[in-house]
Amino acid sequence: MTEPTIYELSSAGRKGFTFAEPDVPAFPLPDEFIRKDLPLPELSELDVVRHFTHLSQKNYSIDSGFYPLGSCTMKYNPRINEVVARLNGFAQVHPLQPIETVQGSLVVMYMLQEALKEISGFPAISLQPAAGAHGELVGVLIMRAYHLSHGDAKRKKILLPDSAHGTNPASSSMAGFEAVHLPSDARGNVDLAKLKELCDDTIAGLMLTNPNTLGLFDEHVLEVIDIVHKAGGLVYGDGANLNALLGITRPGDLGFDILHINLHKTFSTPHGGGGPGSGPLAVAEHLADFLPDPLVDIIDPGDEETPPLYGFIHPKKSIGRIKSFHGHFGIIVRALTYILMQGAEGLRDVSEMAVLNANYLMALLKGSYHLPYDRDCMHEFVLEGVWPEAPDIHALDVAKRLMDYGLHPPTNYFPLIVNEALMIEPTESESKQTLDYFADAMRKIAKEAHEQPELLHEAPHATPVGRLDEVKAAKDLVLCCWRPEE
Amino acid sequence: MNTPANLRYAKTDEWVKVDGNIATVGISDYAQDQxxxxxxxxxxxxIDDVITKGDALATIESVKAAADVNAPISGKVLEVNEGLSDIPETLNDDPYEKAWLYKIEMSKPDEVNELMDAAAYDQYCEGRH
Structure with missing residues (x-):
């Protein structure tokens, strides 16, 4: 059933709230500042509560069902994260308070910095970036600052494998670099011959997503990094897929120079409409001085009587501040909570289960769907949502039909190197029963695609609204509720 | 898939129609379908911009993806089919006639010989699945 808009529920003159008579003298605004018409809906308080409750019940979230949205790591957000983030000592502080009065919050930031350094294998980190792509932009700006600090102004290109995250080329371009496309080989690794051909003294660096968006760990990662370093370039690691690596390998040890980490993916903070992201940026020793200003550190070690004092330090060649205050602090609290609750062994279990779940699903599905890169996968894998015997069915139809089974569709049409891509990431959170239900639904849909294609074409049938017009949604943008009078 | 025999095709899915020294450029039926x-x-x-083979000439967005149109030949821009901006769906409906993108005065006409003919392009597209 569809819910009317709040304007359709409006009834002229209906009120949800009545103001008391003022007990201070009225001070009317000048007439010219008072609008004659304010077209807001008029409803009772109960009508408003019901309307928004109905809308919230139509939401789909990780709390309501399986959410295998590839590349997004839609894992369970443990409730204890929320309990800790709501403690008064964290929720009621202000970033402009004197540092002596917010030592607990600074300790939390320091502890998260230290934990992420240990997990990623890097010696320095900033918690400021507001999300993954923001971390990328900051990382690329650091690459630029590094080369310019050596008087090297001719490095204007960044190499981007076609299996990289889609934001990587955008971040490179936004920082003023030319994004250069780097193809994959038949096994889904970086094409080494092409990499060697492109690496020269105009290359600022390479942005590598590893595992990549095919869910594959590059089998020549050490060689790739070495080739770029020998050409004088830096290697940026897109850590969006870090959920496959916790406690198993560390990008810093592999030789990456820079890595952003998505707290809202790997470290279980809410995302997908549920909260802001957070994309801490870790760097190797030679880049530490360029990190955003400021970082949290112990500024006075104290002694037997006095505890250490936490405060801010200022990297010498910093590219500057890149976010107001100190990043998304509430997310920082949640991520640290998750890390401490898991512990080192728990984090390794997370990655092992995420990889096991993905390989289990891949094994169940590869008989029904074409798997173009048929290798053991990491935390996700990519199928084709298309069959030669069902020429009118596309990945989009499969995705829409999954909604009828009460499941969130996988990421579709990405990565671009797979025809009609369906990118599936189950995460470690799901039980075998849930994975079996999903695999069963996917196999039924594959059968329906051949026998009752109209079921897919017309899907979804069981949702509040049916198939949406994507062309109209992309072309006819309505950017405000009404056109202001000229 | 429609691949007119009188055109030449680039690996990046642009077509070129040669008329004397003037090249008309667009995107292939395969490209719009993908x-x-x-x-x-x-x-x-x-108009009047000088372009080199491989330059990004335009950006096209669909409900699925965004893609660059690359210059299949070098030369100088004579005409731009700017009206397409208002009716981009023409690229789906009529990629070879109404939805041409640029007319270019070629500076290196020999570059046309590096492009594929229709049969070679068909075979090339076939191999991409």
């Missing part, structure tokens, strides 16, 4: 419903086109070049 992109699916096209909702936006932005032209990066203006």
């Amino acid at each position: 992109l699916s419903d096209i909702v936006f086109i932005e032209f990066n070049r203006e």
Whole structure:
């Protein structure tokens, strides 16, 4: 059933709230500042509560069902994260308070910095970036600052494998670099011959997503990094897929120079409409001085009587501040909570289960769907949502039909190197029963695609609204509720 | 798939129609089919701009993806089919006639010989699945 808009529920003159008579003298605004018409809906308080409750019940979230949205790591957000983030000592502080009065919050930031350094294998980190792509932009700006600090102004290109995250080329371009496309080989690794051909003294660096968006760990990662370093370039690691690596390998040890980490993916903070992201940026020793200003550190070690004092330090060649205050602090609290609750062994279990779940699903599905890169996968894998015997069915139809089974569709049409891509990431959170239900639904849909294609074409049938017009949604943008009078 | 025999094709899915020293450039039927419903086109070049083979000439967005149109030949821009910006779906409906993108005065006409003929392009597209 569809819910009317709040304007359709409006009834002229209906009120949800009545103001008391003022007990201070009225001070009317000048007439010219008072609008004659304010077209807001008029409803009772109960009508408003019901309307928004109905809308919230139509939401789909990780709390309501399986959410295998590839590349997004839609894992369970443990409730204890929320309990800790709501403690008064964290929720009621202000970033402009004197540092002596917010030592607990600074300790939390320091502890998260230290934990992420240990997990990623890097010696320095900033918690400021507001999300993954923001971390990328900051990382690329650091690459630029590094080369310019050596008087090297001719490095204007960044190499981007076609299996990289889609934001990587955008971040490179936004920082003023030319994004250069780097193809994959038949096994889904970086094409080494092409990499060697492109690496020269105009290359600022390479942005590598590893595992990549095919869910594959590059089998020549050490060689790739070495080739770029020998050409004088830096290697940026897109850590969006870090959920496959916790406690198993560390990008810093592999030789990456820079890595952003998505707290809202790997470290279980809410995302997908549920909260802001957070994309801490870790760097190797030679880049530490360029990190955003400021970082949290112990500024006075104290002694037997006095505890250490936490405060801010200022990297010498910093590219500057890149976010107001100190990043998304509430997310920082949640991520640290998750890390401490898991512990080192728990984090390794997370990655092992995420990889096991993905390989289990891949094994169940590869008989029904074409798997173009048929290798053991990491935390996700990519199928084709298309069959030669069902020429009118596309990945989009499969995705829409999954909604009828009460499941969130996988990421579709990405990565671009797979025809009609369906990118599936189950995460470690799901039980075998849930994975079996999903695999069963996917196999039924594959059968329906051949026998009752109209079921897919017309899907979804069981949702509040049916198939949406994507062309109209992309072309006819309505950017405000009404056109202001000229 | 429709691949007119009188055109030449680039590996990046642009077509070229040669008329004397003038080349008309657009995107192939295969390209529009792969992109699916096209909702936006932005032209990066203006009349009189000098372009080199491989330059990004335009950006096309569909409901699925965004893609660059690359210059299949070098030369100088004579005409831009700017009206397409208002009706980008023409790229789906009529990629070889109404939805041409640029007319270019070629500076290196020999570059046309490096492009594929229709049979070679068909075979090339076939091999991409």
